Amino acid sequence: MRGHGLPMVNGQRSDIVMYWVMGNPVVLLGKMEHAENLLQKRMVRYGDRPQLVVAQEFITQNGWYIGTARCKHDTHKKQRKILNERLRAQALSEWAHPAELPQVHLLLERLAKHPERFVGIIKCFTVNVMLSTTFAHGAVASLEDPLIERINAATDHQFTAQIQGRFLVDYAPFLKHLPSWLPGMGWKKQSLNWRDSVNTLYRELWDVTEQQIENGQGTPCLVQSLLKTQMQQISKAEGITIGSAMVDAGTDTLTGTTIVFIIVCMYFPHILKKAQAVVDEHVRRDRLPDFGDVPRIPYITALIRETFRWRTVAPLAIPHAAMEDDTYAGYTIPKGATVFALSQYIHEDEELYPDHNAFRPERFLDDNGRLNGLPHAGFGL
Numbered sequence: 001m002r003g004h005g006l007p008m009v010n011g012q013r014s015d016i017v018m019y020w021v022m023g024n025p026v027v028l029l030g031k032m033e034h035a036e037n038l039l040q041k042r043m044v045r046y047g048d049r050p051q052l053v054v055a056q057e058f059i060t061q062n063g064w065y066i067g068t069a070r071c072k073h074d075t076h077k078k079q080r081k082i083l084n085e086r087l088r089a090q091a092l093s094e095w096a097h098p099a100e101l102p103q104v105h106l107l108l109e110r111l112a113k114h115p116e117r118f119v120g121i122i123k124c125f126t127v128n129v130m131l132s133t134t135f136a137h138g139a140v141a142s143l144e145d146p147l148i149e150r151i152n153a154a155t156d157h158q159f160t161a162q163i164q165g166r167f168l169v170d171y172a173p174f175l176k177h178l179p180s181w182l183p184g185m186g187w188k189k190q191s192l193n194w195r196d197s198v199n200t201l202y203r204e205l206w207d208v209t210e211q212q213i214e215n216g217q218g219t220p221c222l223v224q225s226l227l228k229t230q231m232q233q234i235s236k237a238e239g240i241t242i243g244s245a246m247v248d249a250g251t252d253t254l255t256g257t258t259i260v261f262i263i264v265c266m267y268f269p270h271i272l273k274k275a276q277a278v279v280d281e282h283v284r285r286d287r288l289p290d291f292g293d294v295p296r297i298p299y300i301t302a303l304i305r306e307t308f309r310w311r312t313v314a315p316l317a318i319p320h321a322a323m324e325d326d327t328y329a330g331y332t333i334p335k336g337a338t339v340f341a342l343s344q345y346i347h348e349d350e351e352l353y354p355d356h357n358a359f360r361p362e363r364f365l366d367d368n369g370r371l372n373g374l375p376h377a378g379f380g381l
């Protein structure tokens, strides 16, 4: 299957492929070592994102959107710094974990009552996790709640705008100056409508959170932490964009991964049995596991890593852009080239993941059952 992924170059299968789209170079990386060498070790040269006019200038105005923010915007550094500080394990335990656990318990209760509705229940769970960790918003009771529909629509708009090539204006930026009544310019009005619906939704959620904090009722969440410590450095509009992008980045990815996990449990019942036995052995049976138990149950971490690897929800990851000319493995990569790490393809590399189609959490463990450091997904995070 993997052999069909990347085309032949000079009669040989290559793990790096370069091609041009309307004069713009695109590089595909098909091996973990290439993704790590370029996107992590040479981050200073590949830390930029490609030009996505609709995402960067229409939906967000100020280029703040996470995952598409460009180095030329002065907000890029601020945003990276704010998120790096807050997405570290220690910080997460302060503002995210307390809000996540009640949602996990609710998920389990709902799954136990209605296992046949697992997809809807999981979608509801992820929206609740993202709402309560980012904004101080209580859990929505069901999938019928109108807020779910609004979040799904906002996520769809943001996601669509990030697909390179979806809008011609990404390759021909002068088009953005033409009036929207001209034939073929409907995208302009559409993206401004999208901006309105995204902004209105997340401004409302921001205001509710701010109000709760003023009333002394706020619970720990990302926006609370921004409001307490960051508002000297960023504007309210920038804060709202961070909140909206977090919900966008976390919702579909978490839904997809949790659904893959359920599929794994159904297809490979022996994996579920083993996971249950490990938890029973290391966590007392009179309570549910929580984040404090994670170091004692490396098998469960390995199981999650294997879930990410086996069927990743981000098969193309998020594209990077080269900030200067570079040479690598015999290739000359020009400034401005778009660089994709082909996550799913990389995860099927037989050298790193022998028998890659098999679901085997043990590949992430050493002989003593400890995590062995085998890499997986999420390059650059």
Ligand code: HEM
Residues within 6 Å of the ligand: 039, 066, 067, 068, 080, 083, 246, 249, 250, 251, 253, 254, 257, 308, 312, 313, 314, 317, 318, 377, 378, 379, 380, 381
């Ligand atoms: C669960 C499955 C997930 C997968 C497979 C995934 C994958 C990725 C990938 C491949 C990137 C691009 C990294 C890069 O090359 O720059 C990324 C970026 C990002 N992800 Fe995730 N992600 C997941 C969940 C989440 C969640 C739950 C959140 C939020 C709580 C999140 C927040 C972010 C943010 C903020 C970025 C942008 C980083 C930046 O541009 O500086 N992700 N993710």
